[in-house]
Amino acid sequence: MTPAGGEGRVRAHLTLKVTAMARTPPPFAAFEWKIAWRYLRARRAEGGVSTMTWISLIGITLAVFALIATLSVRSGFRAEFVDTILGANAHASVYASAREDEFGRVVRTFPDYAERAARVAEVPGVDRAAPLVKGQVMANANGRNAGVEVFGIAAEDLAGIRRIVDPETGRGDLARFGEGLALGSGVARELGVEVGDQVRLISPEGVKTAFGVSPRVKAYEVVWIFTAGRYDIDRTRAYMPFDEAQLYFNREGVADELEVMVSDPEAVRGLAQPIAEAAGAGAMIWTWQDASGGFLRALEVEDNVMFVILSVLVLIATMNIVSGLIMLVKNKGRDIGILRTMGLTEGSVLRVFFICGAFTGVIGTALGVVLGCLFAIYIDPIFSFVNYVAGGGVWDPSIRGIYALPAKLQAGDVFSAMALSLGLSFVVTIFPARRAARMNPVEALRYE
Template sequence: MSAANEPTGTRPFAAFEWMLAGRYLRARRRETFISIIAGFSFVGITLGVATLIIVMAVMNGFRGELISKILGINGHLLVQPIDGVLDDYDAVASRLEGVEGVRFAMPFVEGQGLVSGPAGAFGALVRGVTKRDLDHLPLVSGKLMAGSLDNFDQAGGIAIGSRMARSLGVVVGDTVTLVSPRGSVTPMGVTPRIKGYKVIAIFEIGMSEYDGTIAFLPFPEAQLYFNMEGQATAIDVFANDPDEVGEIKPAVEEGAGRPVFVTDWRQRNTTFFSALEVERNVMFLILTLIVLVAALNIVSGLTMLVKEKSHDIAILRTMGATRGAVLRVFMITGASIGTIGTFAGFLLGWVVCLNIESIRQFISWLTRTELFSPELYFLSRMPADMNAGETTSVVLMALALSFVATLYPAWRAARLDPVEALRYE
């Protein structure tokens, strides 16, 4: 059939094209193998899209939870003196709170010590803060499991994390012993400082590293214990928006009113979050291969279908069907598998993300193992945060791959010569 005699055909994507595509998707008995390949393609795309969405959501949730926990305890900017001790911390903190973009500034005393209890002894990072500043840390003041912080400044006790309390074998009202290597200076040298503190509160932040290693003392008590009377170690500055610390950093340096060294949370955790970002990107590329393999299955399935339906295609061509109509029929057939599989994968991923923690607990119960151990992953629960932009990108990528996979088999079907196909009929 010459190009001059090529029939004009009907409008693109007419009803009969959809009808034929639907019939080709419903395989007959002799086309069972083709149907199996189409089924594998559908399952592959569904699982690939769902896996991509779930993994990206878990990694986003993991990063978001870590950032919220880290920035819920540590300041967005750390201000440290460089010309001497920080003995005017109240005045500096007041000036910093007047800087635009700063929510509040928290002077603190910090030191390391050994905390011991009936069940053992463990290293701890001890911070001295005021009750006012603890109220600005909802991850501590709002996450109390036992005890109270009402008289924190006057009680002279210590607030510890839940994991530390379990490790030490103590509850509220018990006494723990705090040992610091920086003690009193005697003629025999420096002797460790040992003092007992009553546990007045137990908090649970939800991050194992913090719940097991951080303890809070009243600010004046920490100054006395660490031999820093009238001084502070540094000042934590909390911004209104953690992502804008780069913009307010020069104003903070100037607003301090004295020579200071300022570092933001991104600088202090750059290695950790860079590793998370690299892992996230690599996982995306690896899991994309699942969708790509499923798309290749569409190619092979459609190619076999074209071979099987060559007689039907020849008859359609002799009856007046255009090359474009044949092309569109097989494109609709293959794209339907990819489209339905993509949206099925989206729904599956969405449901799993909504119930990720329940699924984790069920698998842990079923296998009698601790999945997502807090000691390894820092967090006490598995988070999932579906990002709308990323999820849309995954869906569009899967749809694009499914569409591209149909082009070559559909083109082969459209190029089929009806005379050659019917020669031996």
């Protein structure tokens, strides 16, 4: 063997190697997709597992649909609950600490409420601050009684409470608020009254006489009936002009609290200290997050638990892909041996069976996303149909607090469901695909 001859053989070997590398198809080449598609369409007589593929597809579709539907209802319920709080209640309330008046009585009122409200309204981030007079009375009409919490508020301040003055859900004439009462729809229904009817309010803290305090009874016209969207608000609340409430509840010259509305309700905690300082000495603040924080935290815990549980459902659905692929690899052992002897690499075989499993996961996820989004978008007619089939009473607002099952479709929830389903589908597909790629072609063809 001459050196020249050795160099020639080395050169030839390198040339063949470079040529082979140049002819090596790229990953996920067209023929790999064709083989995978052929296996997915194969009939059982040809060794296919189309039935198992359909089972996997349906399972993933239903799991993703359930996950998106649950996440959308969760988001909708929280959004509706928070919106009813912020749309019908103060974002922050400023109370007076206990003090003694000139007669030695312990009172919790603001005699200088106008000045305090003006200072609070000047705090950056505060939209308005309104003095309130509050009291609990018995409302009577048509021989019916109902316990009512009355809010005394000025007409211009009432106009800033979005859920109360919404013309789409309310009825009556708000321009006449100074002449009567604004009643919640639940109170009006309980008393059997409509706009223009008279309602008597009975307060145990009425006129002071030499023989004690006698109940105060006074009739008012109903000028506005509102629906705030919360059963407990509509069922117990009424609004009265501020000046009239001061007279009716013996609060001449004072206010019980200040109602504060801010630009960003979610950031109200950061404004608590500036508001308290602006309100002055003896002022205490209570935000909507303080009042409803426990419920919102419970919702958050429930959301996390539900996501974990439904994630397990998605995992179980994707495990059907593993079963289908294992059966497919077993049935296609002869084909794998032939393909390997024809020159297919382990990587090509792995990608063929990975495509088979991933295709099922992608299609199932896509169908589940479509169904979940349609459910969230058309939840009202769907819920109405379920309520009709069940004969009514499926949703009790006295227990749930809101009047209907809400749903809010959020891109983050849809993305989370898609990422979870696709991620699990791709991961579980790798193991049976690797088994197919490592199959020995000699063993596969030994008994053929």
